[in-house]
Amino acid sequence: MATFQDFVKLAKISMQDKTSHKRMNEILRIMHQYHVLAGLTPERAVEVLQALGPTYVKIGQLASNRSDLLPKEYCDAFEKLRDDADPMPFATVVEQIDKAYGASWHTVFASIDPNPLGAASIAQVHKAVLLDGTVVAVKVRRPGVAESMAEDIMLMKHLIATGELVSNSHRDILLSLEGFVEEIERTTANEVNFTIELNNLVRFHKEMETEEGVTSPVPYPAYSTDSVLVMEFVQGIEISDTAKLREQGVDVEALARRVCQSYVTQVLDNGFFHADPHPGNILVRKGEVVWIDLGMVGSLTASERMLVGKVFTAVATNSAYLLMQALTGLVHVVGPVDHGALLDDLARLLSEYSTAEMKDINVGIVLTEVVELLRSQNMVVTSSVTMLARGFVTIEGVIAQVAPSISVIEIVSKHVIAQQGSPKNIAQRMVDLAIAGTESAEALAKLPTQLSNTLEMIDRGQIKVNGDVDVSSRVLATVYASVGRLSLALLSAGLFLGSSILCTTSMQPQFLGVPLLGVLGYLGAFVLGVYTIVRIMASRHRLLNNEEPR
Incomplete structure (x- = not known):
């Protein structure tokens, strides 16, 4: 059964979702256009993902690394999704740059090569020259890509939440899909915001300085925005x-x-x-x-x-x-x-x-x-x-x-x-060991006081100690049988002693000069004694022959 939390989750997503219905119709139209239900070759699968838009291209890019889950021919085909995208018209590129700067691109660049260095699903890169003559690479985000990817992710969330509400039989699969969608959302949010990539470039380039023969492009923060990223032009x-x-x-x-x-x-x-x-x-x-x-x-x-x-x-x-x-x-x-x-x-x-x-x-x-x-x-x-x-x-x-x-x-x-084995690591381990030793010594010093206080609280009844002993049914059956036989033996002995005392009296009625009640007591004691001995001998026989008790 669905939980109240599932209802709340679906309701929250439904209130936020304003575009899923329209987007779902678009996806169904594209799937029908490419005859997806009839099967897909690797090349056709790439075409379908490209037609579905940047979110699904990103999914294909991630899937290209999962040769453990997908056939190799599909992974190889999905590799093309990394750079094989239709380029934006140069007029659109210039328009996006002007929009990002709030001014003409001529205020920053002396020239921009109209032929792209590379075109991907999220952005396009062009070679350009700054006003001071520095050759740079300009990465320009495609218009509307952030909004489009947000719509697709919302649709995925909506479908998963609906699935969780309808059925719990595939909860593990739905949780895995939910985690995958969250990862897609996180990575795409970082990729469409070039301010994040700029900060990554700054940090990465600084850390590469200590490595011989390894580097990364020099970033230019003064000319970068959340939709335009300017960095060193690397030709290699x-x-x-x-x-x-x-x-x-x-x-x-x-x-x-x-x-x-x-x-x-x-x-x-x-x-x-x-x-x-x-x-x-x-x-x-x-x-x-x-x-x-x-x-x-x-x-x-x-x-x-x-x-x-x-x-x-x-x-x-x-x-x-x-x-x-x-x-x-x-x-x-x-x-x-x-x-x-x-x-x-x-x-x-x-x-x-x-x-x-x-x-x-x-x-x-x-x-x-x-x-x-x-x-x-x-x-x-x-x-x-x-x-x-x-x-x-x-x-x-x-x-x-x-x-x-x-x-x-x-x-x-x-x-x-x-x-x-590095000095820094050894020093850190020594510090950790010293801290652990100090904490252990403090705990050992407190132990007698803590134990004394605990025992005193138990004595006052402030703490109750419960024990739970698990005893097998065979052991319990043996104990019960032994107690029963011991009781019969005690009862037989009691009857014998009581009858002996009665026989010393002149109680009426008598049988052959002996009180009748004493005679009956002897008889009962004899029968109980014989029965007890027989049961004990039978139990011993079953024990020696490893038979189940009855």
Whole structure:
């Protein structure tokens, strides 16, 4: 049955939803136009997603990384959705720039190349020159895309809320879909607001300064708004174009190792990582790696970085208990959890990889499987961990394409070991150990007083202690039988003693000179005694032969 909370949720969404009916009709029309019910080839599926609009293009982009769920031919086809979009007319681009600045684009740029560098579902990028002669890239948001994506997400929420109200039989699936829609909403909200991407660029570029041979575009905050982003123009070769890289004398294997090391550093050292590291977002400029398109990033707190490091250590060392310890700090519990079953499932998962060579272990796939396993135990990981798992799936795909011999898990393991042995990490562990020791000493000092106070409260009746002992039915049956036989034996002995006393009297009536009541008492005592002995002997026989008691 639906809960009151389900009714309230659906009512709230219905009040906010003003466009779902119209949008649903549009979606049905497009599905009918492409004959979706008759089946879809990968190419036709791409066309359908493009026709449905930017929200569904984004879903296709995310799905392209899920080769564990979709056939490879669909994942390969969905890769085209990253950049393969119809470009906006240049007049529309100029109109959007003028609207963002509240003035003519000529007040900022000396020129803008009318041919786009790239066109995606959310924005389009053009090469431009600032008034001072600096060559830059200008990213312009498509008109109406924010409103369109908000409508699609509201429709999805409405459908899920309706499903939860109508039926509880597929609650787990609906919760998973709800989490997916929330992730889509979060990522699209960040991508359509270029102010967020600008801040990401500023932070990312600053943190890349300490890495040799790795950088990101220089941002220009003075010329950027929430719909127009101005950054350094980067001209390079996609990392997946290994033939062209080799022509320029680039050591492709060393390059792939540097990219992988950079990504691990982003995750474990900086706690701020590129969440969409596909080949188009990793360029090589004169041997230097340039990370571009920071619209989608993940962020980890210091404690989350530590726990993620433990996860990697557990995977590399095949420690199920360490893995469970680390994971419990990265989840939100939404229902009952069977920790014993969880530990068994994690041990079983790790055992599948224990016989494999380290270079054959795919970190992204392992993390994805762990996320699904936790979900089955009513544990939902934080959004940052979900993005991390997807990011590792993507980066491992890139490394496998560029230099298949490189093991990502090996690089991660070495980084974790080096990180644990660093002076900063050792100092932090010493501080943690000192704090834990101080807390333990304080607790030990308080223990006698706490124990004394507890005993005194029990003595006063202020605390009641209840005990619950679980005794099997066979034990209870044996006790009851023993007590019954003991009672019969005592009754027989009592009759015998009482009859003996009566026989010393002259009570009437008598039988052969003995009081009749005493004779009857002896008889009763004899019968009870014989019956008790027989029952005891029968019980002993059943015990020796391991028979069920009767």
